[in-house]
Amino acid sequence: MVVITQLSQKIKNNPLLTKKQEFDLAKKVQQGDKDARQKLIESNFRLVISIAKIYNNVNVNKNDLIQEGLIGLIKAVDKFNPDLGYRFSTYAYNWIKQSTLQYINETYSGIKVPTHSRLLNAKIVKKAKEIEEETGKMPSIKSLSAAMDMSAKKIKYTLKANKRTTSIESSDNEESNRSYLNKIEDTSIYSNPEKALETKELNRIIDESLALLSAKEEKIIRLRFGINILKENKSNFPVTEEMRNYLVK
Amino acid sequence: MSNKKYVTVAKQGLGLYDIASKMSSEGEKMNHSTVRNIINRSFIKIAKNISLNYELKQTEEEIFNIAKSPQFQESVIEMLKRRQ
Numbered sequence: 001m002v003v004i005t006q007l008s009q010k011i012k013n014n015p016l017l018t019k020k021q022e023f024d025l026a027k028k029v030q031q032g033d034k035d036a037r038q039k040l041i042e043s044n045f046r047l048v049i050s051i052a053k054i055y056n057n058v059n060v061n062k063n064d065l066i067q068e069g070l071i072g073l074i075k076a077v078d079k080f081n082p083d084l085g086y087r088f089s090t091y092a093y094n095w096i097k098q099s100t101l102q103y104i105n106e107t108y109s110g111i112k113v114p115t116h117s118r119l120l121n122a123k124i125v126k127k128a129k130e131i132e133e134e135t136g137k138m139p140s141i142k143s144l145s146a147a148m149d150m151s152a153k154k155i156k157y158t159l160k161a162n163k164r165t166t167s168i169e170s171s172d173n174e175e176s177n178r179s180y181l182n183k184i185e186d187t188s189i190y191s192n193p194e195k196a197l198e199t200k201e202l203n204r205i206i207d208e209s210l211a212l213l214s215a216k217e218e219k220i221i222r223l224r225f226g227i228n229i230l231k232e233n234k235s236n237f238p239v240t241e242e243m244r245n246y247l248v249k
Numbered sequence: 250m251s252n253k254k255y256v257t258v259a260k261q262g263l264g265l266y267d268i269a270s271k272m273s274s275e276g277e278k279m280n281h282s283t284v285r286n287i288i289n290r291s292f293i294k295i296a297k298n299i300s301l302n303y304e305l306k307q308t309e310e311e312i313f314n315i316a317k318s319p320q321f322q323e324s325v326i327e328m329l330k331r332r333q
Contacts, residue, residue, distance in 0.1 A: 206328050209298040216277060217291040218329070220284055223271065225326045226262035 004066065007045045014043045019087065026082035040077050040088070041070075047089055048073050051096045060107050065100060072099030110165045121162035124148065124155055292316035295325055 017025065017040075025043075028036030048069035055065060076092035105115050113121075127148055131139040141159075145152040168181045189196035213221070222228070263271065265281035272279050279287075296316040300307045307315070315321050 205299055205302045206295075206325075208302075209295040210325070210328060212294050212298055213291050216272075217287055217294075220268055220272070220287050221291055221326075222329065223263045223268045224265075224284075224288055225329075227326065227329050 004049065004062075007049060007066070010042050011046050011049075014039070014045070016046075017043045017088075022088050023082045026077075026080050026088065029077060029080070030082075037077055041073060044073055044077075044088065044092060045070075047092060048096055051093070051100055055100060055104060058104055058108065060104055064107075065103060068099045068103035069096045072096035075099070108164075110167060113161050117158055117161055120158050124158060289316065292322055292325060296321060 022040070022043075025036045025040045029040055048066055052062065052066045052069050056062070058065075072095040073092055076088070076095035079095075080088055080091050082088075101115060105118050106112055108118075124144060128139055128144060131143065131147060139147070141152045141156050144150075144155050148155070166180065168184075169179045171177065171179045185191075210218075265284045268284045269279050269281045272284070293313060293316040296312050300312055300315075
């Protein structure tokens with residue numbers, strides 16, 4: 001958490017601004033004062049951290065999340081108009097939140113989904129949880145559709161689009177270098193050549209044993225156990241003249 | 250491995266009488282007990298060959314017991330299915 005440590009130091013050096021100080025600094029920023037701009041940014045670092053904390057449970061890099069929030073803060077400082085009478089934090093909050101959410105949206109899964117779809121997904125999930133708490137079972141798409149007054153097709157599509165994906169090369173633990181790929185069992189013959197050889201040998205023996213069966217024996221077993229009869233075996237039962245005469249009788 | 254006492258005949262599998270009549274109609278005259286004997290003999294043949302290949306030196310009785318075990322028969326059926 002290098003970024004948080006660095007920011008904490010700056011927060012200590014820059015106490016909260018009063019409305020008057022904020023107004024004066026914003027005015028100076030509008031006139032192009034770089035020091036005032038720097039001061040206004042540094043004085044609002046704690047706002048970035050508090051917004052980043054809201055998304056603490058989201059599985060993204062926290063340092064990057066704060067960095068993105070800072071970009072939002074810088075945008076807010078550059079666009080803030082003190083003459084409108086609002087406090088800077090009121091204005092900056094949405095800029096920081098927007099930057100943070102955009103970063104989460106871009107990095108949350110490998111597939112980028114529009115933010116409106118992501119937000120709709122959150123609403124659907126929340127509603128589903130509410131219904132689950134009430135009824136004790138997961139609601140169906142149909143009941144969700146009725147509860148949210150939304151088409152079932154849209155709900156289905158949104159849930160499908162927002163399904164969580166994870167890179168096979170990522171790991172579930174930041175400190176561990178073992179990726180998911182490393183945790184998947186290698187079932188190829190290269191992982192255990194001895195076993196592969198044994199299986200191959202067993203298959204050969206079984207094949208050889210099955211070949212010992214006469215066409216008649218194999219056909220009877222196939223009929224008994226409902227296994228399709230091989231085409232080439234069909235001609236292996238010629239009706240002899242003698243047998244035909246017997247059957248005709 | 251489950252310790253079953255019998256092999257489940259697939260839905261489309263035929264009974265001994267049906268097989269006997271089918272084989273007879275195709276020119277191989279036989280009755281239901283012949284069908285049963287052929288099935289038993291086939292499994293014994295396979296079990297014996299596997300035993301020989303692995304040099305297990307099993308007695309006729311042991312081979313017979315293996316051949317009639319549902320687990321063994323199911324494995325042979327699986328292999329036959331794969332050969333389709």
